[in-house]
Amino acid sequence: MxxxxxxxxxxxxxxxxxxxxxxxxxxxxxxxxxxxxxxxxxxxxxxxxxxxxxxxxxxxxxxxxxxxxxxxxxxxxxxxxxxxxxxxxxxxxxxxxxxxxxxxxxxxxxxxxxxxxxxxxxxxxxxxxxxxxxxxxxxxxxxxxxxxxxxxxxxxxxxxxxxxxxxxxxxxxxxxxxxxxxxxxxxxxxxxxxxxxxxxxxxxxxxxxxxxxxxxxxxTAVMTGLACLAYRRAEYLSQVTSRMTALASLALKGNSNHFDELLFAVKPHPGQNQVAEWIRNDLNHHQHPRNSERLQDRYSIRCAPHIIGVLRDALPFMRQFIETELNSANDNPIIDGDGEHVLHGGHFYGGHIAFAMDSMKNAVANLADLVDRQMALLMDEKFNNGLPRNLSAASAERASINHGFKAVQIGASAWTAEALKQTMPASVFSRSTECHNQDKVSMGTIAARDCLRVLELTEQVVAAGWLAVHQALTLRIQQGELALDSLSEDLKAGYLEMMEQFQLVEEDRPLEAELRQVMADLRQRKWELYRA
Known part of the structure; x- marks a missing residue:
């Protein structure tokens, strides 16, 4: 090795x-x-x-x-x-x-x-x-x-x-x-x-x-270096949003049959099936299959493997594009000292990185949209299967003045909208420059920067969803509708670890510091989730 x-x-x-x-x-x-x-x-x-x-x-x-x-x-x-x-x-x-x-x-x-x-x-x-x-x-x-x-x-x-x-x-x-x-x-x-x-x-x-x-x-070192960092963040977000989906399904009393192995065997996209397996194992589906009152959960739960799976299935080609560029001679002219040749060409063109970054920001923004929709279900009394309005944990006599995660959800919608707005591919906006010598250019560095911005916005949405879904799960446990010991070992351990640093929102308080801390934890890959 x-x-x-x-x-x-x-x-x-x-x-x-x-x-x-x-x-x-x-x-x-x-x-x-x-x-x-x-x-x-x-x-x-x-x-x-x-x-x-x-x-x-x-x-x-x-x-x-x-x-x-x-x-x-x-x-x-x-x-x-x-x-x-x-x-x-x-x-x-x-x-x-x-x-x-x-x-x-x-x-x-x-x-x-x-x-x-x-x-x-x-x-x-x-x-x-x-x-x-x-x-x-x-x-x-x-x-x-x-x-x-x-x-x-x-x-x-x-x-x-x-x-x-x-x-x-x-x-x-x-x-x-x-x-x-x-x-x-x-x-x-x-x-x-x-x-x-x-x-x-x-x-x-x-x-x-x-x-x-x-x-x-x-x-192409700037776009390629940034692409390497973007890849790591995107890969981890695919894991975090899979875990979040499992938590959201539990909090919403979802139907675990949506992630059944037999179901996914007939649509065998590898990344999609990997995500379904992760969620299925988190839900203890084979040991404790859960059936909701609804025959079919809404798409942001039921179709989560199909949404997250797009990114998982795209990661191998993105890795190939990025690592090939990383390990290439990409200036001009190329100098062959052994054969004594000067070779003039266009290896500085960053088209592969541009395409990888344009593709990645699209797939990542869809994760933001997914989590935003899951949060909407958790907040709304009409759809959350008996959870309190806006996930407020306030007592009955103080419920009228407490608003729980209402503003956090508004923020998540704003961040999601901005992420989605950034998904226009940069690579199609080539500009002729430098006296028409550089008359077709890659825009790869702009695509990489756009992708990093989409990642940042998506991490903000995920941080909001991460806190919200742990709040929702705690409420279910407090209501006696979910037994902590019924959770899979990994899910239980992760939940307890998170709740050591996150205090249940009973009375309204500013959550900015806690959101920023979760974002920092995401960047540092704090939570060990799944083995790819």
Whole structure:
């Protein structure tokens, strides 16, 4: 079993930061989504392959470019301008300055800045691509990127300004500038000038060699790093919403026959069937089949496996798209140091990530809509099978002034609406730019950012639903309509764990802090739910 296999198997259902420290070696094996997520939490685990044969392989590409320069060869981005300026010949005495100018004129990003966690994923993604030794960079450049991770010096990267082909030029210029000691970084929780942090740690800023500025910037590392983080969050939400459906079914006195194995055998989508099995096991269906007064529950309960299952069934192709991009050389031109070829192409185009992110945000927003509908059933006396209005646990004499989860449900509807609004695919909004050189672009970085926003909104809805369904279940237990010991062991343990930190809402109180805590727990994958 390779290191990637070990990390993948140990990380799939646990918080990355909670694992035993395993080095993530660049330039040795393919990198996994789980390893990028691990480095986003523990960047000090990054390590560059130091074998002599690997170092020699990297250097062959840089040496080949040096020989071409000596022979006065024409190399795009080395002896020419960039993009539409590729016909502009750069005199040899100015070639050394060209990478510096590339990084500086792209220093125009706007919008929010990536979080340190997101920046770590971006740096890891770029280092991994360049570690394939197909970009003509020096080993020294790879070492500088490794230093950023090992010391957790993260460039401050504005999120907006990339069209996703010719790669993530503008946001990645902040990574390139950081290597040279320019612009700003996050270090030990503070935003500081890069040169100050380098001086403090005794790190020498590097001078980018010909092609190295282009190699760093002309790739898909921003969208790919963000996609790795998005994948982990989406995968976990598919588990959480499955558990929530089981809890909601119990709270609503639902019909567990809707998740029967024989039923799902005749529509064998693997992910859909996995979700049905999870819910079926949570409900103790075979030991304690539950039949409601309704022959058929409403769709947000009965069809939950079909809704969550879309995401579960899409995850394998999303993983393939993301990890293939992660482990690709995706700049231009590609430098074959062994065969001594300069290959001009369009590997910076982020179409696969764009499609994966557009697809993911659609499937995730449907989870928000599902939970919002489940909450609506729980709140409404007409549909909740005898639960109090708005799930208020107030005493009878104080019921008139208490409103329980009324506002939380309104909030969940607002967050759901915003998530659904964000599902328009970004990839179809290509814009011609840069003098019509970049006349068809991927919009992959915008799709990735949209997906992260949909994930955030969905996590807000899920946090609301998570509190509401535990409140509802507690009310059923208090009413004597559900015995705690009748729950499956996993469901009982999870319920008791949650109720240790969540106090039943008897008198109205602000719930913002508790909602934010549940969101933090979701991000940290606090609850061990199912084995995929």
């Amino acid at each position: 390779t290191q990637v296999d070990i990390v993948s198997s140990q990380q799939e259902n646990a918080e990355p930061a909670a694992q035993a420290p395993l080095k993530v070696v660049f330039g040795e094996h393919a990198l996994s989504i789980e390893q990028v997520a691990l480095l986003s939490q523990q960047p000090q685990l990054a390590e560059l392959n130091k074998r002599a044969d690997y170092v020699a392989k990297v250097e062959r590409g840089a040496e080949f470019l040096d020989r071409l320069l000596e022979e006065d060869g024409a190399i795009y981005g080395v002896t020419t301008g960039y993009g539409d300026s590729c016909t502009v010949v750069v005199p040899l005495d100015l070639v050394e300055e060209l990478p510096l100018h590339l990084t500086r004129f792209h220093g125009c990003g706007l919008g929010r800045v990536l979080t340190p966690e997101e920046a770590r994923a971006v740096v890891a993604s770029r280092l991994n691509s360049l570690s394939l030794a197909k970009s003509g960079v020096s080993y020294r450049l790879l070492q500088q990127l490794e230093l950023l991770l090992k010391h957790d010096i993260m460039p401050v990267i504005p999120a907006e300004g990339s069209v996703g082909a010719s790669g993530d030029l503008t946001p990645l210029s902040y990574v390139a500038a950081c290597l040279m000691g320019e612009r700003e970084v996050y270090y030990k929780g503070q935003r500081r000038a890069t040169y100050e942090v380098f001086a403090e740690l005794g790190i020498e800023a590097i001078r980018l060699r010909p092609k190295e500025g282009l190699a760093i910037m002309n790739g």
